Amino acid sequence: MTVGARSRERARPEVQAAGTPSRRPGRAWQGEWIRWLVPLLVVLGWQLAASTGLLNPRVLPAPSAVITAAWELARSGELGRHFLISLQRAGLGILIGGGLGFTFGILTGTFRAANLLLDTTFQMIRTIPNLALIPLVILWFGIGESGKVFLIALATFFPVYLNTLHGVTGIDPRLTEMARVYGLSPLDTFRRVTLPGALPGVLVGVRYALGISWLALVVSESFGASSGIGFLAMDAREFFRTDVIVLAIVIYALIGKAADALVRTLERRLLPWQVSA
Amino acid sequence: MSAAPVLTGPLTATGVPIELRDLSAAYGERVILQDLTLSIAAGERVALVGASGGGKTTLLRALAGLTSTQGTLRIGTGAPVRTRVMFQEDRLLPWLGALDNVALGLPRPDRFRAARALRDVGLAGRERAYPHELSGGQRQRVALARALAHRPDLLLLDEPFGALDALTRADMHALLDTLLTDTGATTLLITHDLEEALKLTDRVLLLADGQIREDLTVALPHPRRRTDVEDLRAHLERLLH
Numbered sequence: 001m002t003v004g005a006r007s008r009e010r011a012r013p014e015v016q017a018a019g020t021p022s023r024r025p026g027r028a029w030q031g032e033w034i035r036w037l038v039p040l041l042v043v044l045g046w047q048l049a050a051s052t053g054l055l056n057p058r059v060l061p062a063p064s065a066v067i068t069a070a071w072e073l074a075r076s077g078e079l080g081r082h083f084l085i086s087l088q089r090a091g092l093g094i095l096i097g098g099g100l101g102f103t104f105g106i107l108t109g110t111f112r113a114a115n116l117l118l119d120t121t122f123q124m125i126r127t128i129p130n131l132a133l134i135p136l137v138i139l140w141f142g143i144g145e146s147g148k149v150f151l152i153a154l155a156t157f158f159p160v161y162l163n164t165l166h167g168v169t170g171i172d173p174r175l176t177e178m179a180r181v182y183g184l185s186p187l188d189t190f191r192r193v194t195l196p197g198a199l200p201g202v203l204v205g206v207r208y209a210l211g212i213s214w215l216a217l218v219v220s221e222s223f224g225a226s227s228g229i230g231f232l233a234m235d236a237r238e239f240f241r242t243d244v245i246v247l248a249i250v251i252y253a254l255i256g257k258a259a260d261a262l263v264r265t266l267e268r269r270l271l272p273w274q275v276s277a
Numbered sequence: 278m279s280a281a282p283v284l285t286g287p288l289t290a291t292g293v294p295i296e297l298r299d300l301s302a303a304y305g306e307r308v309i310l311q312d313l314t315l316s317i318a319a320g321e322r323v324a325l326v327g328a329s330g331g332g333k334t335t336l337l338r339a340l341a342g343l344t345s346t347q348g349t350l351r352i353g354t355g356a357p358v359r360t361r362v363m364f365q366e367d368r369l370l371p372w373l374g375a376l377d378n379v380a381l382g383l384p385r386p387d388r389f390r391a392a393r394a395l396r397d398v399g400l401a402g403r404e405r406a407y408p409h410e411l412s413g414g415q416r417q418r419v420a421l422a423r424a425l426a427h428r429p430d431l432l433l434l435d436e437p438f439g440a441l442d443a444l445t446r447a448d449m450h451a452l453l454d455t456l457l458t459d460t461g462a463t464t465l466l467i468t469h470d471l472e473e474a475l476k477l478t479d480r481v482l483l484l485a486d487g488q489i490r491e492d493l494t495v496a497l498p499h500p501r502r503r504t505d506v507e508d509l510r511a512h513l514e515r516l517l518h
Contacts (some may be wrong), residue, residue, distance in 0.1 A: 040435070084430055174364070174366065175368060177343065177368075178362075178364065178368040179364045180343075180382075181343070181360070181361065182343055182361065182381055182382035182423070182427070183359075183382045183427075184381070184382050188382075192370070192373075192381065193370065196370070196372040197370075197372070199372075259345070265311060271372075272407075273371050273372045273373075273407045273408075274371075
């Protein structure tokens with residue numbers, strides 16, 4: 001039966017993402033290139049200033065010198081080794097911190113008793129700066145891997161925890177009421193309503209966590225480390241190798257950008273229903 | 278004597294009788310329903326009209342098991358009752374396509390009814406569309422399909438077309454009238470629109486200050502035109518003002 005199904009009802013045009021100006025068909029490539037224009041101009045200006053002697057290489061080496069240092073370190077296998085160790089530390093820290101943040105965020109968001117019991121404690125721990133914990137972490141874990149992973153896990157726990165908690169509590173209560181009326185069990189309501197409803201928040205948390213994990217990595221590799229990108233930079237400082245120090249900074253920037261792109265891809269895949277996705 | 282013909286299509290259901298005796302409800306100090314007594318026969322189509330704050334939504338929520346009340350509230354004859362609500366807002370899950378929204382809560386063997394219900398509301402071909410890709414009227418159609426796919430014994434409609442424009446509303450009236458004729462569910466429609474109440478249902482209850490002030494039977498054949506219910510509407514309007 002299709003009574004009343006008339007053509008006057010048309011699908012609402014998709015709302016454009018806020019802050020994304022409209023593009024003319026066939027000229028989209030210009031928008032993509034323009035993102036890289038400023039970094040490219042900065043590098044060119046930097047190279048020019050270094051080549052003409054305006055910049056002291058002891059203060060800031062030329063981009064070409066940084067590329068040469070990267071090539072030499074890559075050829076010797078040193079860069080790959082340090083990079084992989086840093087990646088491993090960050091990955092493990094995010095996995096533990098993010099996993100616990102997600103689990104506790106769901107628990108405190110779903111169960112009032114868990115919220116009353118845990119949230120105040122978490123909020124108090126959240127305000128402690130990571131750097132203040134270093135002496136205690138060294139005492140607890142020594143200067144091995146555990147302390148470094150602990151610091152990264154602690155730093156990544158909070159963004160995932162807070163955003164998961166807000167994701168769960170921000171779900172429209174009318175939807176959970178609807179689920180109840182339509183006979184969904186509490187487990188089904190969690191699976192079909194709570195979890196997908198909280199997912200945008202969780203992914204915002206993951207994005208913050210990825211960003212902050214590199215910050216925690218720099219902190220953790222600045223004490224008692226004998227490997228990792230942070231160690232590479234600290235070691236280079238001893239020998240006035242500004243080219244390697246800048247290389248480490250560039251690697252951090254590139255990894256940060258790659259992590260952001262990874263989360264954006266995840267968002268596109270997992271949240272196809274979001275108008276602005 | 279042979280039994281009366283029974284609609285056996287996938288979306289038909291058996292309505293249930295409703296018995297309310299001295300039903301009261303309050304939010305804190307404020308009394309919403311006061312000693313309400315009412316009988317609704319199985320399969321009856323009833324509208325609840327009245328000014329805002331008169332207790333319409335509270336009564337609907339009480340029937341849906343969403344609000345606690347004092348007094349007697351008996352739905353059905355003892356067997357489990359499938360009660361489904363179509364709310365004023367569509368309440369579709371934004372992360373599910375139209376078909377998955379309709380199939381929500383349906384047992385696996387009954388999922389086929391979701392596609393049938395979507396077709397019945399004129400949305401065949403839009404099964405995969407997300408709610409944000411549909412117009413307001415289309416989203417309410419999906420919500421209606423979701424309610425009907427469950428073959429409810431009791432169908433509760435809480436101002437389901439309140440947010441729609443006049444043209445879409447007229448479309449939905451025609452659609453709902455046909456679908457309600459096909460299904461045997463006991464139906465309770467809450468509306469501010471007296472014409473809507475008189476065109477779609479066979480009994481209109483005027484609720485004021487938590488009590489039924491008027492119980493009007495509409496013994497006219499379906500579908501009804503605006504002119505068919507003009508006199509009854511004027512009568513109800515006089516009572517309302």
